[in-house]
Amino acid sequence: MNNLTENSFLLQALADVNFLQLGLIVFGAWLLIALSSRSLSWLANRVSGRFRFFVLSSIPVLRLLIIVIALVLTITSLIEPTMENLMVLLGLFGLGLGVAFKDFASSLLAGVVTLYEAPYRPGDWIEINGAYGEVKAINMRCVEIVTPDDTVVVIPHLKLWDQLIFNANDGSQNLQCVADFYLHPHHDATQVKRLLYDVALTSAFLQIRKPISVIVSEKPWATHYRLKAYPIEPRQQFHFVTDLTIRGKAALNRVGVEYAAIPTLTNG
C-alpha cells in the first residue's frame, strides 16, 4: 500500500514538472554559452596584448557560471530544494558518475581545478604529451589546442593529475624563442656571438624590452649557438624563429663562417 502511495507521489511529481520551462532553461543556457563564447573569441581577436588574454580566459569562467546557474534552476524546478532532496540527488549523481564515468568525472573535476589553478589559459602555448599548440578553448571536460600545423588536439583535463604540462608564456605576452645554429668549430666565437645578438636586435619581430641571449656550447662535431629572444606576440614565434634563422645564416655566410657538416663515413 505504501509503495503504491510513493509511486503515485512520484507520478504526481513528474506530472507537475514543467517540461517547457526545463527546455527553456537548457536552451537558454546553451544559447548564452554559445553567444558568450563566440562574441568573446571574436573580441579577443580584435584586441591585443594583455586584454586578449583577459578576454580569452573569461570564456571558461563565464561558461561554468552559466552552467551552475542553469543547474540550480533545473533542480529547483524539478524537486523541492530541501536538504534531504539535495543530498539524495547529489548522492545518486556521484554514485552514477563514479561507477560509469570515472574518467569523465575526473576530467570534469580537473576542469574546475584548471579554472582555479590556471595551469593553462586560452591564448597560452602549451605542450602536453608531446602535443604543442595554442590553447583555443577550455571546455568542461577537455582543453582544445591548435598545433602550428593547424590541427586541433583535444586533451582531457585529467592529464592535469599525472602529466607534465609545459606552458611557454603562462598567461603573458612573453614567449621565448630559440634559433639554433651549428657551426664548424674553427671560427671566432666572440664575433659570431656578437653577430647573432645583432641578428636578434634587428629583427622586426623582436620584443626589445626582453633580454636577448646567445648561449654557446661545444659539441664533438660542432659549436652549438642558441639565440634566445622574445617576439612581440607569442603567435609570431615561428615567423620570428624563421626570420632569425634566415638572417642569421645570411650574416654568418657574409663573414665566412662555415656550418658544421656530419662527416661521411666511408667503408674501409
Place this chain on the structure above:
Amino acid sequence: MNPNSTVETQKTPSWQYVSVASYQPPSAPVTYSARERYTSFRRLFQRSKPEQDGPLISTDKLLSLPLCQLDRLAPAPVWQRCAEALDSELKDWLQQEDPTPPVIVMVGPPHSGNIETLEAWAEIHAWRTLKGPTPEQILAGDTSWFAAQIGDGSPWVLPALENLYLRHVEGLKLLRHFLDLACAGQIGQGIIGCDSWAWAFISHLWHGRTPTTLTLQAFDEPRLAAHFQPQISECNSSPLLFRLSDTGHYVLPAPEIGEKPNEYSKFLQILAAHSRGILGVAQAIWRTSMQAEPDEKLSEEDENTNNNIPHHTVWIIPWNQLKLPVVPAKIGHGEAFILHALLLHNGLPYDLLKLLLPTSQGMENIYWLEEEGLVTQNDTVWKVTAQGYPAARQFLQSNGYLVDQF
C-alpha cells in the same frame, strides 16, 4: 583655453630646452580621454571604415582655407627662435674651453623640428654640419666616412643621428663606432641631434656612457596659444577671431566684443594632448581645422563689424568632427612593421624599407597606409604623417612595440 592662459603664456617661454627627464607631455581634459577610449572601443565593432559624425554647423556654409591663407595664418615655425632658445640653454657649455661632456644630444620626437633647429643653430654659430653617410657606407660599416667629416677638429653639429644606422644586422657598426668616439671626446666638441624613436632604439644597441640629453619642452595649451597668436596678429591689422563652428566658443584669446565675457573652448588643450606637445603635429592639425565662410576673405579690405569692432572670423572645426587619420582595427603586423620601421628611422626610401622588413613581407601594405593618411611619400622618402603620428604611436604602443619616451 581660459582667459588666464594669456597670463600663463607670458610666464612660460614658447621655446624652452629641458633635460629629457623633465619633458612633460600635456594632459588632456577628462572628457576627451573618456571619449577617446569610447571611440577606440567602438572602433573594435566597426567592420568597415569608421564613419565620422557630421558637423553640427552646416558644412556647406564653411570652406577649407586655401593654401596661401593657411600659410599666412599658420606659417612654418621660425626655427631661428628655437635655435636662440637652445643657445641660452647651452651658454655655459659653449663657454668652456675643454667642454664636459664633449657632446650633447638633442632628442626630439618626429615633426618637432629638431633637425631644422640644429641646422639653424649651426648656421648662426658657423659650426660645421656633418652630413650622414650613404646607406651603402652604413651597411659596409665604412669608417672612412669619419675621416671625411671630422676634418680639422672644429666644433660640429650632426642634425640627424638616425641617418647613421639601419635596423639591419650590418647597419649598426658605424653608429656604435661614431658614438664611442664622439662620447669619448675624440672628435671634439659637437652637438648630436637624434629622433626620439631612433634614440629609444639606440639605447638598446649602444651601451656606452649615456651623454647629456636635452629636448624641447612640450607645447602645452599656453605655448600653443602663444605660438599661434602672434603669427595671426602679424598678418592682419584687424583682430582675427578663432571660434568653434558649433558653439561659437573662442579658441584663442580674443578682445571682448560684447558685454558678455568671452567663452573659451578646450580645443587647444585637447590639441596639445593629442599631439603630445609636438609642434609639427599640432600645427598640421591646426591647419586642417581652420575654415571660413565663403564670403569671408580674411583680407584687410573685407572686414566684418560687430559692435563697431572690425574683425574676421576663422571657424575651427570642433574636435569631435575633425577627420584625423586612425589606425583601423583590422590592421595587421605587416602594417605595424612598416610604421615601426619608418618611425625608428624617421622615414625611409622604399628600397631601404624593403630591406629592413622581414623577408616574407610584401610592400603593398604601404599604399594602403597611405590611403588611410598614416604615411606619405616626400620625394623618395616614406614617412609617418604629422596628422597620423598620434594614432600610429598609440597603435604601436598598445601592441607592445618599442616607442619613444615622449
